[in-house]
Amino acid sequence: MAKTVEGLYYSESHEWVKVEGDVAIIGITDFAQHAMGDLSYVDMPEVDDELEAGEEFGAVESVKAASDLFCPVSGTVVEINEALEDAPELLNEDAFANWIMKVKMNDPSELEGLMDAAAYEAMCANE
Amino acid sequence: MEDNLLKTCLYDKHVALGALMSPFGGFIMPIQYTNITDEHNAVRNAAGMFDVSHMGEIFVSGPDADKFVGHVFTNDIVPMKPGDILYGMMLYPNGTTVDDLLVYKEFEPQSYLLVVNASNIGKDYEWLCAQAEGYDVKIDNQSDIWGQIALQGPEAEKYAVETLGLADAAGLGFYTYYRTADMIVSRTGYTGEDGFEIYAPHAVINQMWDTLLAAGVVPCGLGCRDTLRFEAGLPLYGHELSDEITPLEAGLGMFAKIKAKDEFIGRDALVAQKEAGLTRKSVGIELQDKAIPRAGYPVEVDGVQVGIVTTGYRSISTDRSVCVAMVDKAYTELGTQVEIRIRKKVFPGIVTKRRFYETNYKK
Incomplete structure (x- = not known):
């Protein structure tokens, strides 16, 4: 059973968002890593990339397939998790402890369009 | 949608093993049992087994079988001895590919087994029947009767001989086969490793699967079948070959004998393509x-x-x-x-x- 973490925001495309001030820390959920299987590559954005809410910013790839990543909020990439470049399997080991990127948000009110843990679990239960 | 998918004779075994099942070529097939990487490495380093019962078995026999198979198949069957196997293609007149397949020369005269891709069984059977006008041949699609296990990897021979008791498997040369009362044992595969493809009725295949599993052979899904064949440079119909791609374009000209043979369907188009340049x-x-x-x-x-x-x-x-x-x-x-x-x-x-x-x- 895929786990969730209380206090985070969740997108329909299986990203999680942790908010620290005006920075959104973004990763993929445990449900997503489990569905993908063993990950072999994470295609990450670059620092200073400007992203719209819902825009594709990269992908996670297993042996078999690539799955696009979508940015849940608009903003500017301020940091990427370089550890994932050499160790994409970190996302399989703990999807919530290993974030993918940090985004300085343009409009924190966009967070209101995302789900809480309970709503996300309910959505996953129907997939 | 899954209601329309065919199940192989080993379907229940895959479900019991907890395999991830997915549609492939009209069948519901195991993609992986544990993960693709471990299954891939088992075949490279030890031995793995695949349910390839979805593959098609079409038998061609009759007074004109030699002539007919030579007409529809790109490779040269004339030098074949009984028990030999050849890889090649069937082509459309324009040189693009109906399917790629193995041709087994049977032990009776004028008799062949054509092993074709699951996704193309219906198309191939119809194609063969349509080309057979004027040839005295019987074309018999026995795909529903035969199951097939591919036992692949450096330890495949050990398991074939010791676990399955197929003593004659040890001396079998690459791309040859023999028959027992209820089996076809073929030294072929789709992984780049040594191994066997064993065809038998459903009950025999089920028993063989259990025996190999108990002996420690790793069950492998279509996920690693694709990574293995890809690394070994082997084409997959629908990707490297298709009804829009000729064998010359696919770099498989050595299996289309435009010099050794003066006639097969598609030959003229390949000769023209070669003269014009790819x-x-x-x-x-x-x-x-x-x-x-x-x-x-x-x-x-x-x-x-x-x-x-x-x-x-x-x-x-x-x-x-x-x-x-x-x-x-x-x-x-x-x-x-x-x-x-x-x-x-x-x-x-x-x-x-x-x-x-x-x-x-x-x-």
């Missing part, structure tokens, strides 16, 4: 980056598309990002620098051979 060809491409090229991604030079990826992976055995791509002829020389567009970025790559892994066939 406009595109299938090549290998290796990326320096870890980004993974996938089927359908564009190959570019100076921002202009010059080709398309047909299969690509982060190769498990070599840990390199590699692909096979159909590329404009001008960019097919080994060492040519190209780029592959992967989502928003382009990644530099170098044209290589299509085989990324040194095969270990038994000679």
Whole structure:
């Protein structure tokens, strides 16, 4: 059973968002890593990339397939998790402890369009 | 939708093993039991087994069988002895590919087994019947009767002989086969490793699966079947070959004998294509980056598309990002620098051979 973490925001495309001030820390959920299987590559954005809410910013790839990543909020990439470049399997080991990127948000009110843990679990239960 | 999918005779075994099941070629098939990497490595380093019962078995026999098979098949069956197997294609008159297949020369005169891709069984059977006018042959699609297990890897022979008791398997040469009362045992495969493909009725196949599983042979899904065949430079119909691709373009001209044979369907088109010169060809491409090229991604030079990826992976055995791509002829020389567009970025790559892994066939 895929786990969730209380206090985070969740997108329909299986990203999680942790908010620290005006920075959104973004990763993929445990449900997503489990569905993908063993990950072999994470295609990450670059620092200073400007992203719209819902825009594709990269992908996670297993042996078999690539799955696009979508940015849940608009903003500017301020940091990427370089550890994932050499160790994409970190996302399989703990999807919530290993974030993918940090985004300085343009409009924190966009967070209101995302789900809480309970709503996300309910959505996953129907997939 | 899954209601329309066919199940192989081993379907219940896959479900009981907890396999991830997915549609392939009209069947519901196991993609993986544990994970693709472990299953891939089991075949490279020890032994794995695949349920390939979805493959098609079409028997051709009758007074004109030699002539008919020679007419529809690109490779030269004249030198074949009973027990020999040849790889080749069936082509449309325009030289593009109906299917790629194995032809088994049977032990009775004028008798052959054609092993075809699951997704093409119906099409191939109809194609064969349509070409048979004027030939005294019987075309018998027995795909529903035969199950098949591919036992593959450096330890395959040990399991065939010791676990299955197939003593004659040890002396069997590459691309030959023998029959027992209820089995066809063939030294062939689709992995780049030594191994066997064993055809038998459903009950025999079920028993064989259980015996091999109990002996420690790793059950392997179609996921690693694809990574293994890809590394070994073996084509997959629908990717490297199709009804829009000729064997010459796919780099498989050695299996289409336009010199040794003066007639087969599609031959004239291949001769013309060779004389005119190819406009595109299938090549290998290796990326320096870890980004993974996938089927359908564009190959570019100076921002202009010059080709398309047909299969690509982060190769498990070599840990390199590699692909096979159909590329404009001008960019097919080994060492040519190209780029592959992967989502928003382009990644530099170098044209290589299509085989990324040194095969270990038994000679």
